[in-house]
Amino acid sequence: MSTIVEEKTKEAVMNGVAKNGKVGAQLPPLNANGADNPQSKYRAFPPVPLPDRQWPDKQIAQAPLWCSVDLRDGNQALAIPMSVEEKLEMFDLLMGIGFKEIEIGFPSASQIEFDFCRRLIEENRIPADVTVQVLVQAREELIRRSFEALQGAQRAVVHLYNSTNPAQRRIVFGLSRDEIKAIAVRGAALVRQLADENPQTQWVFQYSPESFVLTELDYSLEVCEAVADAWRATPQNRIVLNLPTTVESSTPNIHADQIEWFCRHLKERERAIISLHTHNDRGTGVAATELALMAGAQRVEGTLFGNGERTGNLDIVTVALNLLTQGVEPNLDFSDLPRIREVYERCTRMAVTPRHPARCRGRIPCLCHEQQHSHQRLSSCPGRGCWS
Numbered sequence: 001m002s003t004i005v006e007e008k009t010k011e012a013v014m015n016g017v018a019k020n021g022k023v024g025a026q027l028p029p030l031n032a033n034g035a036d037n038p039q040s041k042y043r044a045f046p047p048v049p050l051p052d053r054q055w056p057d058k059q060i061a062q063a064p065l066w067c068s069v070d071l072r073d074g075n076q077a078l079a080i081p082m083s084v085e086e087k088l089e090m091f092d093l094l095m096g097i098g099f100k101e102i103e104i105g106f107p108s109a110s111q112i113e114f115d116f117c118r119r120l121i122e123e124n125r126i127p128a129d130v131t132v133q134v135l136v137q138a139r140e141e142l143i144r145r146s147f148e149a150l151q152g153a154q155r156a157v158v159h160l161y162n163s164t165n166p167a168q169r170r171i172v173f174g175l176s177r178d179e180i181k182a183i184a185v186r187g188a189a190l191v192r193q194l195a196d197e198n199p200q201t202q203w204v205f206q207y208s209p210e211s212f213v214l215t216e217l218d219y220s221l222e223v224c225e226a227v228a229d230a231w232r233a234t235p236q237n238r239i240v241l242n243l244p245t246t247v248e249s250s251t252p253n254i255h256a257d258q259i260e261w262f263c264r265h266l267k268e269r270e271r272a273i274i275s276l277h278t279h280n281d282r283g284t285g286v287a288a289t290e291l292a293l294m295a296g297a298q299r300v301e302g303t304l305f306g307n308g309e310r311t312g313n314l315d316i317v318t319v320a321l322n323l324l325t326q327g328v329e330p331n332l333d334f335s336d337l338p339r340i341r342e343v344y345e346r347c348t349r350m351a352v353t354p355r356h357p358a359r360c361r362g363r364i365p366c367l368c369h370e371q372q373h374s375h376q377r378l379s380s381c382p383g384r385g386c387w388s
């Protein structure tokens with residue numbers, strides 16, 4: 001194991017909460033002996049000190065705001081990225097499903113993504129009720145390029161991010177907490193300035209402390225509040241604070257605790273929409289999102305069928321159909337899943353597994369009805385989500 005990997009492993013468990021409840025505290029070092037013993041390599045993710053957590057008693061009573069990242073996270077994970085024509089078809093598919101916010105890429109990072117953004121705007125392909133979102137690192141030249149890409153958009157989300165977790169602060173950047181916070185605030189101030197200079201577009205600001213789940217909670221909070229101040233966020237002019245599980249590292253209950261802790265400690269809570277962006281490294285991306293919605297999050301970023309890097313992003317199809325079968329209108333239309341799957345598989349060259357929850361959704365309730373009730377009842381089963 002290289003020194004950097006060892007350092008990252010140590011840092012990964014230092015999410016900033018020790019048994020004494022002190023936020024930002026450090027765990028004792030790992031034992032260097034017994035390399036084959038998992039206890040010497042890995043340590044359980046530390047719990048969040050939140051003994052009066054409220055989320056276990058909550059229910060999800062309404063759908064979150066949804067943001068598709070199929071054209072960004074989803075696309076960048078593909079062995080063969082989508083062509084512009086395939087991206088346009090995917091964009092239309094996402095709008096047809098009912099997404100009102102769609103992250104279309106990282107236009108400052110590649111000419112193809114810049115051109116795609118320009119094409120959507122210049123060909124008037126974005127309806128008034130749909131907002132495109134672009135991702136940008138907190139670096140001046142990339143921020144300026146992103147605003148160039150968005151010239152003429154009616155409404156756009158500028159999604160700013162920088163790395164905040166301890167391993168990246170020390171190993172990648174070699175910068176202190178204050179210096180990393182300054183990168184975020186400088187980036188936010190430039191975004192604010194460029195937005196003020198381009199008032200023809202209705203701007204929405206979004207900030208992500210990258211690797212939120214591996215960052216000390218109090219530090220994530222400090223950076224997010226500083227960014228919110230730089231953007232002059234108010235309850236009337238809310239910003240989005242996106243708290244990503246860049247790499248899923250804990251059980252879903254700990255993610256929910258992190259979100260509840262953040263929501264309860266955020267000053268002027270009403271000036272921010274709390275957004276989730278889970279990945280599926282431990283296979284629990286859907287559970288992490290659902291528990292975090294119970295914990296107070298209001299917005300969800302994800303992809304169709306969980307496409308995305310490594311084991312994938314959150315699968316929005318499953319979360320939406322889970323809401324539906326709990327009696328909550330998801331505000332996304334998956335009634336024609338065979339067609340959605342066909343377009344998705346053709347554009348991404350990914351296959352939806354036969355065991356995907358959506359593929360037999362609708363059949364299991366039908367069988368239950370069949371066993372317990374008459375065929376009359378069966379015929380009234382909505383069956384939304386059946387493939388065939």
Ligand SMILES: [Zn+2]
Nearest residue numbers: 073246277313
């Ligand atoms: Zn992601």
